[in-house]
Amino acid sequence: MAEEFDDEFDGPVKRFLFVNRKAPYGTVYALESLEVVLISAAFDQDVSLVFMDDGVFQIVKDQNTDGINIKNFSRTYRALEGYDVEKLYVEKESLEARGLSEDDLLVPVEVLDSKALSELMNAQDVVISA
């Protein structure tokens, strides 16, 4: 499997962390940021995602956008696994402040407190936030 991907990109691999801080709808940041995640995966980079602040709403289950005429793109987060993007983190404080728990989320995540998250960020080569 790994060899198959090596044919596509032979350059260096860096640790990319995408920090998602905004609600999925209301602004376009979440949707467009997901595009960069997919491209980074296509470049075989070591990709992680963090959801914090209102960004935790991006991966809440049972999203329904019928009433606002905006595409519900939440299924794309489920597809990330197929791009070998499996490191998803959620900030504990953000989740709790919004009355949410891991059971409310549509993908498996690791919940980290803000201190652990800052260590995760420090360990990255590239941090892209929106």
Next chain:
Amino acid sequence: MKFGILVNEGPFTHQASDSALQFVTAALKKGHEIVRVFFYHDGVNNSTKFSDPPSDDRNIVKLWSALAEEHGVELIVCVAAAMRRGINDEVLAPGFQISGLGQLVEAGINADRLVVFGD
């Protein structure tokens, strides 16, 4: 040091583009290298030649074009974000080029630091 720059906001509404311009100018003055400036989200609105602010205000688009002209700074506008917002080759100001998101990822790979300017 080699810097990659990501601009996520349009001109005037946010200060992000001004800050990015000032950062790039200062970095070049100190002898650093700018591998690429990538414009994403509403940042693509920095690239239109039809921007025409009042004459007593700074002209952000022209300042970017001048950086490209004087220092060869590569100004790349995301094609998908641009198409959403009515930006194409016909409206591009001098020095800007439309390309894909791969250029952003490549900037992240090739630069020592990728600096994000946004909301």
